[in-house]
Amino acid sequence: MKAHASDLDSAYSWSRLGVSMIVATVGSVGMWAIILVLPKIQAEFGVDRAGASLAYTATMVGFAFGNLLIGRLVDRVGIVPVLMAAALSLLPIWNALRWAMCFGRALRWKPATAQPAS
Secondary structure, three states, X not given: OOOOHHHHOOHHHHHHHHHHHHHHHHHOHHHHOHHHHHHHHHHHHOOOHHHHOHHHXXXXXXXXXXXXXXXXXXXXXXXXXXXXXXXXXHHHHHHXXXXXXXXXXXXXXXXXXXXXXX
């Protein structure tokens, strides 16, 4: 089935492109917004720019290698099993974070019957 030129340049296709660009920009803002806070990270930890950007560099290298591996896996078994496995692999992490937050709240909790400091 061949698409007509009028379908390719329709208002609907341009609106889909615009929405896709907005979603991609908002979705990936975390990858490039770190540049804006690097000077504050440098000042907070007392390191130079290379030291402050090391974690960001490691994250981007991890994304690159991870995309190569996951891309091959998606090509081999399909997108749905890979997405389901990725979502299920995050459950223990979310559970651990939830328990860590509860533990942090418990450390700050003071019973109502505690004696006031004199």
